[in-house]
Amino acid sequence: MTTPVGDKAAPVIETKGLSRRFGRHEAVRGLDLAVPRGSVFGFLGLNGAGKTTTIRMLLGLLRPTDGSASVLGMDPANDGVAIRQRVGYVAERQKMYDWMTVGETIGFVKSFYPTWKDALADDLLRRFGLDPKAKMGSLSVGMNAKVALLLALAHEPELLILDDPTSGLDVVVRREFLESIVQVIHEAGRTVFFSSHFVHELERVADWVAIIHEGRLVASQSLSAWRVRTKRLRLIFDGQVPAQVSVPGRLSTRRHEHELVVTTQSFDDAALQSARATGASSIEVLDLSLEDIFVEVVGGQSHASVAVERMA
Amino acid sequence: MRALLWKEWREKRLLVVLAPVASILGFVVSLVQSPHYLDRACSDGLVVASLMWPVFALLIGAGMMANERDRGTHPFLLSQPIPRSRLWLAKLTAQIAVLCIGMLISVGVCAGMSAFLAPQAVLMRDSSDMRLSAFLTVNFFAGAVLVSSFSARPLITIAGGLLVGLLMALLEVGMLLGLAGVLFLTLSIRHIGDIAVVCTMASLSAVFAVFALGLSRALILSDEVGRTNWLTRWS
């Protein structure tokens, strides 16, 4: 279900069957991703779905137990250093050296990046309102995140990987974060790989969304495609609500006295036809926000796995 | 309280194994050094084994608060609805228990080994080394506990504990000297018996240790999450 967008350039990130096991627990199973160049790629999943593990494998911090990955055309297992030089990475609640000041941290990190721009770093310092002489240990969570973002942006990376960077931040800081990211996006050729919990703010910036659940990729398509194809159908019946309803791509069904609310992830004319075929007196097609889509998709997955168990 | 003790035990149980193993290793090494005079090797070995205790007293004592701060679990711990004194007591109890169990195991195993290898060995023929190591153990432990109560870096805590413990030892020995001098001047007593020296040093060590532990308790009681006083900042 992956369709390339924009030009036919090779994907910035591409994984084939990427898997990682920890003991007996399979954190990531057979992930096939293709992140188009220049996109803002949203990576959604519940806690423990495997997002951080995937990102670590992309950066070469973890080795996959199976499958392969390619980031910026390089293999993270072999060329981790080269990849990280061109990637800006902001981790969730990144802990840095408490005893260093902000300025010292910047000085420490910039030596690793050949493309570091001091002017940009100073600009970001000013914009984020950071005091270079403040000790890292004395910063609030928000300031800490800003420093992390500064470190990721100041070397003008081709690819920005963000692993839930805004968790624990207040609204104002989150806004600032997003604005800086948006600015990055507007520069040509940059790609953003964004994994977050804050679905509605991801919605504002992402143009491609992949949903991962229990280590498996559920679907990866453009946001517009998601919106177009995931709809909620409200079927109102005059008489009895039928017991069985077959709508392709059905994610969930809710029964009320006279109505059936069906959510489907492959809404097209055929689906509409089969909805009409149920004999409903009126059919309402409701658009879903990304958050709703996410909840439904993930919920549907759990239902699907439950159903699979029952059938087996 | 039990929960606190359980947590401390779970965190420290590896040390209960490490410390005796080090002692036993020290014992074995001195056996290897002179295998033909087994009984002397055994008593030397016991001395070497006992000299490991001060080192491990340092490591165990350092677990008072410094590694919690370093790890970042300090706020979590202090924010629990437990009186600070109980927290301190639980940690101290666990540490002392680990230390004592470790020492007992090491003494037991080494004594057992030497009884097996060289039954006629005169084990305690010269116990001054054991006394020295007990003396150092108490001081190092108290020093480490004290420094750990305000420090945030385990490595610095151990180093600081060593130095504080040594300073305490110096002060105690100095006080013994002073006492001897006073006795000489007032009562013209020249020679202080062995037992008197041991008792004096033991009580001095106990006094200093209690003082250090009390100071550590005060520090814990007044500890604040997120405070950066000069002590924590520097260490």
Added chain:
Amino acid sequence: MKALLWKEWRETRLLILVAPVASAIIVAVFFVAHLSRAMAVPPVDFRLVMDVTWVAIWPLSAVLVGAGMLANERERGTHAFLFSHPIGRVRLWTAKVLVHVPILGLTMLLSLGVSVSATLLVSANPRLEAKSDPVIFAFLTLGFYAGAALMSSVTSRVILAIGGGILVGLVQYGIMQALSWPMAFVGIPHQDLMCVGVLAGFAVVALWTSLRVLMRDEVGSRRGHARPLITATIIGLIALPTVVLAATYLCLVRPRTDVLYLQQVVPSPDGARIALVSGGNNPVLNWIWLVDSGTGQSEPLWRGFSMNWSPDGGRLAFVSNEGFAGFPRSDGSHRLWIGDWRARRRQEVQLPELPGYASQPWGLLCPPAGETAAVSGLYIPLDSEARRSGVRHFTMLFRFGEWNRPLGALDFRSSIKQWADNGTQLVHTDHSKGEVLMLSADGKHRVLPFSPLPDQGYAIASEAGPMVAAVSGSGKKDSELRQEWRIEVLNIRNGLKRSMSVNARYVRARLSPDGRWLAIGVPNAVTIYSVDSMSPRMGPLAIGSLHEADRGELAGEGVRYALAWRRDSQYLALASTRTLRILDPSAGRCVSETSLSWLSIPQSASRPYWWPQVWWLSEDKLLVQWADELWTLRTDGTERRCIFPPKRQRVVP
């Protein structure tokens, strides 16, 4: 890279102070403790302080530094931050090691400096020699650091890294100690070099393994640590010790055919062959050779020293500390062996309960005639009072071959022994009491009625006859370093004693085997006295002048010479570095005189100052030991032949 170095430096720099400050406080503690005479503390001297510092403070500092490899990053949570940057793992590891090792070196140097200056300040008479080797301990400290670095790469708790580092360091120290036993016999300085090599090897293995672990490390997973650790354990615990043992085996166990020097030469009773002990610095380097005095064929037989022929010449008795596979015995003790040289077989002798504790035979003395053998050795007394005096000597008499029943025993501090009266009496000198004792084959011993012997006195005996002589110097030396020597000769059968005195720098006395003649050698002159009358029979025969020093002698000591009586007491061979003379005291004349100047003086450093030795192999054949060479020649000086060492065999026409 510079940034990494800076970060490590900023984090670790405080640890530099640990060792110096601790050393200073230790000096202070020792000083104060000694002042108060408490805790039986010896006065502050450099040895004591440095021992404590090297053994305790340096390793502890090293372990604290080494724990900063990765465990503290993990515990603090900055592990992910550090790894997520484009820093090569090798670069990361290198930066840490490049900061840690100089810090270690600096802290060791500083603490050394502090200890030295503190000791100088505080102690009354400072002696700056140290007991243990600082270089070895420096490498051991490096090993502790490497162990802690290794543990720190593996674990995520600093305390465990420190504890584990201490354990790894102890294991290294233990293995080094275990290996030092075989290495000890290779000889210093090679032993020190090998110790350093072993420790360096350990450190390298541990550090390299920590690098490998670091390279395989993953954020969020602990997989992948196992293989490097297993490899390290195999190399460290198995491969390295095996290599060292193999190296020492190769160095040690091959028979040394390059002879360092001749420690003991004993011709067989029939003179047909010669047994000798070639020496090294250490008993385990002693080999017993058998040389055919006629053909010069020689071969090394067994490891051992202090050997003697059995009275029938069929067996050799000797002392050896050889244990398994040519290595010294693990308990370091020596044993008595009897070897059949024809069958090339030897057997250990089980001596009966020797006195005391940890006793071992050290010397063996068999008379050329007579059936008894004396075994002397060392032991530690059982009771603690006597133990304070230290190791003691014992001598036991056995009938040769009947080793389970000692005939008698003597116990004292020093021993010089001579046989008398056909090997039935053993004459001892006890310098601590100034007595001459005689141990008889019936087990009894008695003190001979000589005047008390000073330290430079000695007793000699006639092997076949009943004469014992005691030589004692007055100790008062004149301007030419001569003193008065008194010589008393006692007939142990009838108790008759005669005495005489000689004024000389030294006196070498030799009683003829039958006890009729006494040869007295002083610098550059030899006189033969008749024992009955104590009047000179021959001589003084000049050997050279005091000022001659062209044949390698020390000026003023005179010409070096050897005296040997023939077994039938008829002739005395006098071999100096210039001439060989055969003297006949009954006839009162010199029977033969030949020049020995054809014998070159070796310039070897192993024995820069040596005295020739001479033995009678048969009626007209002599064996001469000339530095480290053995020569046979006839009494008229013909048929000169160097028979040993094998490489230097030659005939001089």
